[in-house]
Amino acid sequence: MAAGTWTLTNTARTNLLNGTFDLDSDSFKVALVTSSSNIGAGSTTWAGVTNEVTNANGYTTGGIAVSLVLSGTTSVTVVFASNPVWTASGSGITARWAVLYEVSGNVLAYVLLDSTPADVTATAGNTLTIDSDGSPSPVLTLA
Numbered sequence: 001m002a003a004g005t006w007t008l009t010n011t012a013r014t015n016l017l018n019g020t021f022d023l024d025s026d027s028f029k030v031a032l033v034t035s036s037s038n039i040g041a042g043s044t045t046w047a048g049v050t051n052e053v054t055n056a057n058g059y060t061t062g063g064i065a066v067s068l069v070l071s072g073t074t075s076v077t078v079v080f081a082s083n084p085v086w087t088a089s090g091s092g093i094t095a096r097w098a099v100l101y102e103v104s105g106n107v108l109a110y111v112l113l114d115s116t117p118a119d120v121t122a123t124a125g126n127t128l129t130i131d132s133d134g135s136p137s138p139v140l141t142l143a
C-alpha cells in the first residue's frame with residue numbers, strides 16, 4: 001500500500017499567506033477519518049469534517065498533536081518533527097484519510113492513506129503511522 005501525497009485545501013494557500021496559519025507557532029493535530037468522510041479540497045474547518053474514526057481501540061477523538069518543522073531558504077519544506085503514531089488495540093483502527101488541522105479549527109491539508117484507494121487497518125498490537133517527517137515525502141514544499 002502506498003499513501004497519496006498531502007493535498008492543501010482550497011483555502012490553505014490564502015490562509016498561509018494572510019497569517020491565519022503560522023506554521024512556526026500554531027498548534028496542529030493530525031486526525032483520522034473514515035471512507036465516508038466529506039474531507040476534500042473544499043473543507044475549511046475541522047468542525048465541518050465528518051466521520052472521524054471512533055474514539056476507541058487506540059484512537060482518541062481529535063487525533064494527535066504534531067509539531068511542524070520548516071527548513072530551507074529558496075525552497076521551504078514542512079515536515080513533522082515526529083510522525084503521528086497510533087497503537088491499535090481491541091478490534092483495531094480503520095481509516096481512509098489523515099487530516100492536518102490547526103487546533104483553532106482550520107484544515108490545512110489531508111492525505112489518502114492508501115492510493116488504491118482503500119481503507120487502512122491497523123490490527124490490535126500494531127501501529128498506524130503517518131510518515132511525513134521528511135522521508136519519503138514532506139507535508140508540503142513552498143518553492
